[in-house]
Amino acid sequence: MPLIKIDDQELEIAKGETIFNAAKRIGIEIPYYCYHPGLKIVASCRMCLVDMVGAPKPVPACSTTVMDMPEARKVDGKYDAVISTTNERVLTARKAVLEFILLNHPIDCPICDKAGECKLQDYSYEHGNHDSRFIETKRIPEKKDLGPSIFLYTSRCIMCSRCVRFTQEITGTEELKVRNRGWHSEIDVAPGHPLDNKMMGNVVDLCPVGCLIDKHERFEGRVWNFVHTESVCPGCSKGCNTVLDTMKHQKLNLEELVDTVYRVRPRENMEVNQWWICDDGRYLLEGNKDRKRLHFPQIRVNGSMAEVSWKASLEAAAEKIKAGGKVVFVGSPYASNEENYLLGKLAKAVGAGVDVSKPLMGEMHTFKTEMNKYPFTIESEKAPNFRGAKDVLGLSSSNEEASLSAQTVVMLGNDHLNLQKKPSTLIAIASFENAVSKLADVVLPAAIFTETSGTFTNKDGRVQKFNKAVQSPGEAKAVWQILVDLAQALGQDFYYESVGAITKEMTEQISVYKTVDVSALFAETSWVDENIIA
Amino acid sequence: MDLTKEIKDSVLTTTLDALWNWGRKNSLWPMPFGTACCAIEMMATLGPRYDLARFGAEAIRFSPRQSDMMIVSGRVSIKMMPVLKRIYDQMPDPKWVISMGACASTGGFFNTYTLIQGVDQFIPVDVYIPGCPPRPEGLIEGLMKIQKLIENKEKVYHPNVEDDGMYGDSHVGIDGRKGDFVPEVVTGKY
Amino acid sequence: MSITVKNVSLPRGKSWIDNTYVIPVFKGLMLTFRHLFKRKDVLRYPEEKKVLPPNYRGLHMLTRDDQGREKCVACEMCSTACPADCIRIVAGDGGWEDSREKHPVEFEIDELRCIFCGMCVEACPEDAIDMTDMHNLADYTREDFIYNKERLLGVYDEYIKRHPDHAKRRDGVFKKMMNSSYFTVSDVEKAKHGTGH
Numbered sequence: 001m002p003l004i005k006i007d008d009q010e011l012e013i014a015k016g017e018t019i020f021n022a023a024k025r026i027g028i029e030i031p032y033y034c035y036h037p038g039l040k041i042v043a044s045c046r047m048c049l050v051d052m053v054g055a056p057k058p059v060p061a062c063s064t065t066v067m068d069m070p071e072a073r074k075v076d077g078k079y080d081a082v083i084s085t086t087n088e089r090v091l092t093a094r095k096a097v098l099e100f101i102l103l104n105h106p107i108d109c110p111i112c113d114k115a116g117e118c119k120l121q122d123y124s125y126e127h128g129n130h131d132s133r134f135i136e137t138k139r140i141p142e143k144k145d146l147g148p149s150i151f152l153y154t155s156r157c158i159m160c161s162r163c164v165r166f167t168q169e170i171t172g173t174e175e176l177k178v179r180n181r182g183w184h185s186e187i188d189v190a191p192g193h194p195l196d197n198k199m200m201g202n203v204v205d206l207c208p209v210g211c212l213i214d215k216h217e218r219f220e221g222r223v224w225n226f227v228h229t230e231s232v233c234p235g236c237s238k239g240c241n242t243v244l245d246t247m248k249h250q251k252l253n254l255e256e257l258v259d260t261v262y263r264v265r266p267r268e269n270m271e272v273n274q275w276w277i278c279d280d281g282r283y284l285l286e287g288n289k290d291r292k293r294l295h296f297p298q299i300r301v302n303g304s305m306a307e308v309s310w311k312a313s314l315e316a317a318a319e320k321i322k323a324g325g326k327v328v329f330v331g332s333p334y335a336s337n338e339e340n341y342l343l344g345k346l347a348k349a350v351g352a353g354v355d356v357s358k359p360l361m362g363e364m365h366t367f368k369t370e371m372n373k374y375p376f377t378i379e380s381e382k383a384p385n386f387r388g389a390k391d392v393l394g395l396s397s398s399n400e401e402a403s404l405s406a407q408t409v410v411m412l413g414n415d416h417l418n419l420q421k422k423p424s425t426l427i428a429i430a431s432f433e434n435a436v437s438k439l440a441d442v443v444l445p446a447a448i449f450t451e452t453s454g455t456f457t458n459k460d461g462r463v464q465k466f467n468k469a470v471q472s473p474g475e476a477k478a479v480w481q482i483l484v485d486l487a488q489a490l491g492q493d494f495y496y497e498s499v500g501a502i503t504k505e506m507t508e509q510i511s512v513y514k515t516v517d518v519s520a521l522f523a524e525t526s527w528v529d530e531n532i533i534a
Numbered sequence: 535m536d537l538t539k540e541i542k543d544s545v546l547t548t549t550l551d552a553l554w555n556w557g558r559k560n561s562l563w564p565m566p567f568g569t570a571c572c573a574i575e576m577m578a579t580l581g582p583r584y585d586l587a588r589f590g591a592e593a594i595r596f597s598p599r600q601s602d603m604m605i606v607s608g609r610v611s612i613k614m615m616p617v618l619k620r621i622y623d624q625m626p627d628p629k630w631v632i633s634m635g636a637c638a639s640t641g642g643f644f645n646t647y648t649l650i651q652g653v654d655q656f657i658p659v660d661v662y663i664p665g666c667p668p669r670p671e672g673l674i675e676g677l678m679k680i681q682k683l684i685e686n687k688e689k690v691y692h693p694n695v696e697d698d699g700m701y702g703d704s705h706v707g708i709d710g711r712k713g714d715f716v717p718e719v720v721t722g723k724y
Numbered sequence: 725m726s727i728t729v730k731n732v733s734l735p736r737g738k739s740w741i742d743n744t745y746v747i748p749v750f751k752g753l754m755l756t757f758r759h760l761f762k763r764k765d766v767l768r769y770p771e772e773k774k775v776l777p778p779n780y781r782g783l784h785m786l787t788r789d790d791q792g793r794e795k796c797v798a799c800e801m802c803s804t805a806c807p808a809d810c811i812r813i814v815a816g817d818g819g820w821e822d823s824r825e826k827h828p829v830e831f832e833i834d835e836l837r838c839i840f841c842g843m844c845v846e847a848c849p850e851d852a853i854d855m856t857d858m859h860n861l862a863d864y865t866r867e868d869f870i871y872n873k874e875r876l877l878g879v880y881d882e883y884i885k886r887h888p889d890h891a892k893r894r895d896g897v898f899k900k901m902m903n904s905s906y907f908t909v910s911d912v913e914k915a916k917h918g919t920g921h
Contacts, residue, residue: 110799110849111826145820219815219826222800585766632862636808640837640866643808654866663862664869666839674769676862683864 002066002080010079013066019083020048020061030085031094031123033101033208034160035062038275039169040371045101045160047123049093053082058093061085091127098128104139105209106155114210116223120158141186147175147194149215149279150203154186157211163187163203170276170376172369173197187211198365198378201282202275205265216286217263221247229469230267232456234334234384234449235281237359238377239458240273242266242281244450244469259470261285261450270374272462278365278378285450292433294445295474305443310475310485317410317427317442318489325407325424327352330400331393332413333359333383336454337463338502339479340385341392341510342494343412346483349492352410354393355403359383360416379459383416384449388457392510411436412479413446429482444486445476452478453499455521463513465521498522558602558628559684560590562677565601565625567618570608572635572667579670589677598624603680605673606659607634609642610650622657630683632676633659636666776857778893781842783858784833785880786873787851794877795852798828802844802853810837811844828873835861836869854890856883 001012006023013022018041023030033045041063049058053075066081075082084090102124109115141154164176164187175195179188189195195203204214226245233240243266248259264285266277297313298305308316321327329347331340333356340356347354364380390396403409408425411417414436428440431448451472455465472478477485480502487494496502500522507513564586568576580586580594595601598621610618622631633653636642639662641651653659660683663676741747767774776782789795798815816829844853856879863869871879884890 110797110801115799143820219798219817222804224804225800583765583767584769588766588768636837636839640834642837643839645809652866661862661864662836662866662869664835664838665859665861666841668862669859671769671774671860672862675860678770679862679864 002068003078004066004081004083005075005079006083007085015067016065018062019050019052019059019064019066019081023050023061023083023085028085030061031119031127032062033119033158034162036162036165036206036275038374039162039165042161042165045158046097047094049090049097051084051087051089058089094123094127095129098124099132099134101158102128102132103134104155105158106138106140108156112153112156112210113213113218113220113223114207118210119208139183144188146189146212147196147200149283150195150200151213151215151218152187153211153213156209157187158209159185159187160208161187162206162208163212166203166206167195167197169369169371170202171197171199171367172372176203198278198280199276199367199376201279202266202277214263216283220262226262227469229467230465231264231450231469232384232464232466233264233277233281233284234456234466235278235284235382236362236379237381237383237386237459238272238379239384239456239462239464240266240277240281241269241464242277246469261469272458272464274374274376276376278376280378288432288448293473293476294430294433294437294443295476297445297475298440298443300441310477313442313444314485314489317444317486318491320408320425320427320441321350321352321410321490323408323425327408327410328403328406329354329410330403330412330414331356331389332411333357333381333386333389334413334415335389335479336385336449336452336466336499337388337392337457337506337513338454338499339412339483340389341506342480342483342487342496342502343410344393346487346490346492346494347410349487350490353403353406354395355400356386356389356393356395356398357411357414357417358398358400359386381459384456384458387459387461388455388463391457391512392506394510411440429479431476444482445474446482447472447476447478451476452480454480455503455516463516463521555684559681561593562589562591562603562630562680563593563595563601564591565598565604565621566594566596567604567606567621568608569610569614570635570637572607572638575667575670576605576607576634576673579673584670584674586674586677589674589681591677598622599626601625602628603630603632603677604657605632605634606638606653607667609637609644610653611648612650615650615653615656618653619656630660630680631657632661632663632673632680634663634673634676635668636664639664642666776859778857778887778890778896780857780859781840781845781855783835783856783861783879784838784844784871784876785854785856785883786831786876787854787880788877793824794828794831794873795850796828796831797824797826797850797852798831799826799849801847801849805843805847806838807841807843808837808839810834831873831876833871833876834869835871836866854880858883 001014003010003012004019004022006019006026006028009026009028011022011026020030020032020035030048030050032048034042035048043060043063046060048061050061052059052064069080074080101120105120109118109121112118115121143154144152146152159178161178164178167173167176175189175193175197176187177190178185180186201214204212223245225247227247229244229246231242231244233242242264244261245263245265246259246261264277264282266273266275268275296307297310299308299313299316300306327350329343329352331343331354344354360382361380362382365378366375367377368375404419404421404423406423408427409423410427410429412429414428414430415432415434417436419436419439422439426436426440427442427444428437429444429446430437430440431446437443449466450469453466453468455463457463480496480499484494484496500518503522504518507516507518566573566576578584580592586592591603602625604622604625606618622629633639637644637649638653639659641649645651650656661676661679663672665672786794786796798813800813800815803809803811803813810833812830812832813828814830815826818824818827840855842855845855858879861869887893
């Protein structure tokens with residue numbers, strides 16, 4: 001184990017560990033552009049240069065490792081390497097590197113969407129010169145349209161080649177490449193082969209500057225106005241961790257306040273999605289923009305739907321459930337564990353049957369290359385919570401066809417269903433206008449996953465929490481609130497203060513969820529120690 | 535022939551009306567409600583340099599019952615609002631209100647729960663003056679706007695406040711908004 | 725401390741003439757009379773107007789570039805810097821080929837909420853938002869004070885008619901600042917050109 005000293009801090013590092021990682025471990029920040037933990041190290045940006053005693057010139061921290069030195073060559077008699085990240089030589093090197101990078105940079109921060117989370121801005125501010133000595137004309141290459149969702153602002157590029165390595169190592173599609181050399185080098189695609197794969201959105205997140213811009217997010221808002229919410233992607237049963245960036249828009253002097261999800265970004269989770277998400281998940285919410293949301297409860301009056309109050313709709317629903325005949329509550333693989341659990345509990349309380357609808361099945365896609373340690377798989381089961389729904393409802397499989405023939409059906413989250421034959425009474429808890437909500441007798445407008453909290457269980461049995469990011473439109477309510485209200489309309493004594501309370505009860509009731517740590521999932525919810533109070 | 539109607543529409547009374555309004559317009563007695571820095575500018579307006587006496591409005595009355603134009607100049611907090619409202623109610627009709635400066639008009643940059651986001655939520659404001667604080671010229675401009683209102687015998691904003699005498703607290707609010715005003719504010723309507 | 729009574733007698737003048745108050749009253753009136761012939765300090769506002777310095781912070785305007793389009797690129801620096809939160813911008817795409825790719829589709833300032841601090845002008849990287857000397861803005865409704873893009877460009881058109889040398893006047897103020905001892909030269913340069921490359 002080599003013993004090294006970084007800025008007066010001693011530490012032992014493993015053989016093959018880079019100086020960059022060692023410094024990160026003890027809390028020393030070294031600036032970087034081209035380094036990414038998920039990609040191969042190329043040390044091309046030279047931003048991470050550090051000074052090493054004995055080295056003739058500064059060395060790149062991201063690619064330099066330390067080995068055990070013979071006794072005679074140890075520094076101060078014991079260190080295998082003595083590294084400085086802050087001395088004069090390093091600072092000068094950083095300044096010089098930044099000056100080189102900025103030679104051809106257009107500095108169009110006012111119109112660049114990356115401004116605010118741009119590494120070039122941050123490091124120029126922190127480490128750079130405030131004036132350029134470059135008096136010649138800047139080379140401004142043309143911007144390019146790389147494919148269906150990415151623009152390339154070539155002039156902003158700093159040639160870190162992260163995007164190129166991503167298409168080589170992670171997706172294996174190799175669309176991007178570096179064209180020309182030296183001063184003239186630029187990122188490009190081969191003619192006739194646009195950047196078009198199921199993970200291309202990740203290159204936008206990878207780009208440390210505003211060179212690669214997503215067409216969906218262009219000019220939508222400034223990043224410093226965004227509010228970040230941790231969430232889980234509902235696109236497939238993989239359960240990728242995401243961050244939802246939302247923003248509030250207020251009209252001056254008016255009461256109108258709209259908040260929307262502007263973009264979805266991956267959140268690092270080494271055991272699920274590493275640093276990436278696929279484009280299916282990334283643009284999932286874009287697809288919802290064209291669809292019609294249900295804003296108000298509706299009941300069928302004389303064959304046509306009429307918007308009514310919550311009270312009237314819940315009473316109508318309760319009446320229909322009580323009316324007799326076989327009643328089945330159909331859970332959803334698209335709803336959270338809490339929502340399904342509550343549905344099951346309510347069904348049990350009113351003596352109805354329980355079922356879960358089948359998830360939509362799609363294509364399975366695996367990105368596998370020789371260089372990638374973690375192959376990224378897009379699962380074929382296009383629902384986030386089929387396993388969780390089955391667990392909490394106590395089912396082993398879906399029995400959809402049989403339950404839809406029951407006299408009264410209460411359906412939860414039924415976007416994917418193409419209902420052929422309408423049950424004689426259909427109560428739909430739905431978010432969007434779809435085939436089911438058009439046929440239903442009572443429609444209760446529900447929030448989608450961005451508008452409520454809860455947990456999803458992915459295909460491996462990992463329970464992950466997603467959080468509320470935006471307000472529901474109209475009078476739509478979270479599903480668990482609808483179910484509590486419905487239970488009360490049915491004369492059941494249901495009461496929960498929050499989603500966390502349901503999760504807690506669920507972990508106590510469902511045997512396979514006993515190991516779930518609720519306080520870790522809902523960190524903000526503190527639990528009263530009943531023993532102490534009593 | 536309805537004689538009353540004829541007389542009402544005759545030249546004599548209309549001219550008398552105009553005469554009354556001419557009198558009102560040129561002898562506005564302001565009730566200063568100065569709570570912050572705008573009040574300093576209001577004092578400057580009354581001083582010799584800008585000389586509000588040129589408009590006949592130099593007779594500052596600190597009793598609401600003797601005044602007919604209120605100048606709300608400065609921040610108004612939730613605690614101050616009942617005072618302002620009562621003073622407004624105590625002013626005899628006809629009365630006009632100038633909301634002077636950003637804070638009185640909209641809350642300005644004090645967008646907090648303690649501050650009224652515009653006094654026009656509770657009393658009818660006739661003229662708004664932007665600025666932080668407005669120059670004395672701005673206040674004079676506002677006064678001229680009020681004079682124009684009086685001349686045209688109209689109020690741009692017709693309040694729906696019931697005249698309930700000196701104790702106006704039971705009917706705080708405008709436009710039929712009755713009851714306590716505090717919930718209106720904390721609901722974040724403005 | 726106990727309460728004590730102190731007898732105060734009226735101050736007496738030096739002579740009986742003063743005590744009659746006749747002469748002193750006329751003396752006082754004389755003083756008033758003299759002021760009739762002195763220089764008047766009153767600014768008769770609607771007729772006379774004070775000439776304000778070129779860096780006076782009045783109503784905003786959106787400046788135009790040489791092609792007559794608004795200079796603004798919708799970077800939202802002004803609305804970020806605004807302490808009163810009175811600026812609202814919605815950015816739009818000007819087209820792939822256009823030199824002005826990003827531009828404001830909507831640009832609103834609530835002049836009634838605005839505190840005229842000039843932060844937006846300081847923050848603007850394109851000199852697109854500027855302030856005029858217009859300050860007599862009293863009006864009847866709150867909606868009258870929401871200035872949209874067209875109105876703000878209109879303010880510019882009107883202002884530039886009165887002051888065609890607006891940019892030069894601003895520069896003159898900078899020069900004055902440079903000559904004064906309060907600012908160092910580098911401060912002024914920084915303020916003028918902005919920092920950076």
